[in-house]
Amino acid sequence: MKILVTGASGFVGSHVVHLALKLGHEVWAAVRKTSSRQWLTDPGIRFVDFQEISEITDTFDAVIWCAGITKALKDEEFETVNYFQMRKCVEAMRQSGHLPRIFVYMSSLSARYPVSAYGRSKLHAAEWLREQKDMTVVILYPTGVYGPRDRDYLQQFRMIKSGFDFVPSLWGQQKLSFIYVWDLANIVFQAISVAEAVLDRCGACPVMEMDVSEPRTYTNAEFRHILQHEFAGRAGDKRWPVLPLRVPGWFIHLVCGISGLIAKMRHKPALLNPDKAHLLTQMDWTADNTQLRYWLGDNIPFTSLQNGVRLTTQYYLDNGWL
Numbered sequence: 001m002k003i004l005v006t007g008a009s010g011f012v013g014s015h016v017v018h019l020a021l022k023l024g025h026e027v028w029a030a031v032r033k034t035s036s037r038q039w040l041t042d043p044g045i046r047f048v049d050f051q052e053i054s055e056i057t058d059t060f061d062a063v064i065w066c067a068g069i070t071k072a073l074k075d076e077e078f079e080t081v082n083y084f085q086m087r088k089c090v091e092a093m094r095q096s097g098h099l100p101r102i103f104v105y106m107s108s109l110s111a112r113y114p115v116s117a118y119g120r121s122k123l124h125a126a127e128w129l130r131e132q133k134d135m136t137v138v139i140l141y142p143t144g145v146y147g148p149r150d151r152d153y154l155q156q157f158r159m160i161k162s163g164f165d166f167v168p169s170l171w172g173q174q175k176l177s178f179i180y181v182w183d184l185a186n187i188v189f190q191a192i193s194v195a196e197a198v199l200d201r202c203g204a205c206p207v208m209e210m211d212v213s214e215p216r217t218y219t220n221a222e223f224r225h226i227l228q229h230e231f232a233g234r235a236g237d238k239r240w241p242v243l244p245l246r247v248p249g250w251f252i253h254l255v256c257g258i259s260g261l262i263a264k265m266r267h268k269p270a271l272l273n274p275d276k277a278h279l280l281t282q283m284d285w286t287a288d289n290t291q292l293r294y295w296l297g298d299n300i301p302f303t304s305l306q307n308g309v310r311l312t313t314q315y316y317l318d319n320g321w322l
């Protein structure tokens with residue numbers, strides 16, 4: 001297949017590009033002039049300027065839309081990038097007669113729990129895509145994605161390695177879910193092949209939507225214990241002592257607010273920002289895998305959190321990040 005990946009320079013996008021090449025597809029990576037190409041070194045990759053996607057005169061079999069922002073200085077930016085920019089591009093492709101057969105949109109589980117501006121922007125994009133009847137649409141709602149190259153979970157790995165863990169002290173236990181980045185990339189291509197089959201069989205353009213997560217949830221303590229176990233094992237110790245510090249919701253909002261102000265002064269979005277505080281204090285991040293099983297079957301191989309953490313830690317260590 002001829003495949004275009006937007007956000008190809010990013011964490012998720014670069015893994016999607018890598019797997020697409022491995023599967024033998026013709027891969028076009030849409031990047032910006034300022035994008036880093038450090039993970040896009042394979043000579044098989046063809047590049048296109050993100051601004052010029054709509055001017056490409058070929059039709060792609062599939063477009064995998066991984067471009068997006070997860071942190072911003074202002075809430076409006078989420079809507080502009082995650083929704084309007086994608087919509088503008090699809091409309092331009094339609095106008096030039098080059099809509100892809102299949103359009104995969106990397107949404108987020110945050111759209112299922114739209115407590116943040118980020119989640120709402122992803123929701124609006126999904127709502128608009130659902131209405132498009134002239135191409136097959138696959139909308140994936142991944143939960144927190146972790147793995148090699150990710151710098152967001154890296155902060156938690158670092159904190160736990162240094163012996164601390166900040167845990168939101170909320171009413172009850174927070175439920176967390178995870179997906180290893182390579183599993184997510186696999187699911188993208190499994191979804192594309194199912195979409196292809198449906199399209200060939202009925203000629204109709206299906207809309208496939210699915211939450212994407214390893215099929216279980218974890219408490220903060222369970223996640224911490226997996227990391228502790230990993231660090232202890234590597235150090236040849238039985239234990240890796242970590243002090244969990246319980247912090248109330250208002251404190252998380254305060255810290256995120258201050259971090260957001262500093263980010264504005266530096267003109268650079270920060271991982272902790274007022275919008276993120278809504279995500280950090282959300283109680284339940286359970287993904288409903290019913291649709292995933294319905295479309296892709298019961299035998300999707302998932303990397304367990306233990307194994308994923310091992311591979312990720314190894315990557316962080318190899319690259320001097322941890």
Ligand SMILES: NC(=O)c1ccc[n+]([C@@H]2O[C@H](COP(=O)([O-])OP(=O)(O)OC[C@H]3O[C@@H](n4cnc5c(N)ncnc54)[C@H](OP(=O)(O)O)[C@@H]3O)[C@@H](O)[C@H]2O)c1
Nearest residue numbers: 007008009010011012032035066067068106108142144145
């Ligand atoms: N990571 C997660 O845990 C997670 C979970 C659920 C959903 N997602 C979704 O998955 C997608 C990829 O996330 P990620 O973690 O890979 O993020 P990332 O590493 O920050 O990558 C984002 C990508 O989008 C591109 N991009 C950002 N703003 C853009 C703009 N205005 N125009 C064109 N391209 C732009 C970036 O290009 P530059 O390199 O030029 O900046 C980069 O290639 C996002 O849509 C995110 O919402 C991520």
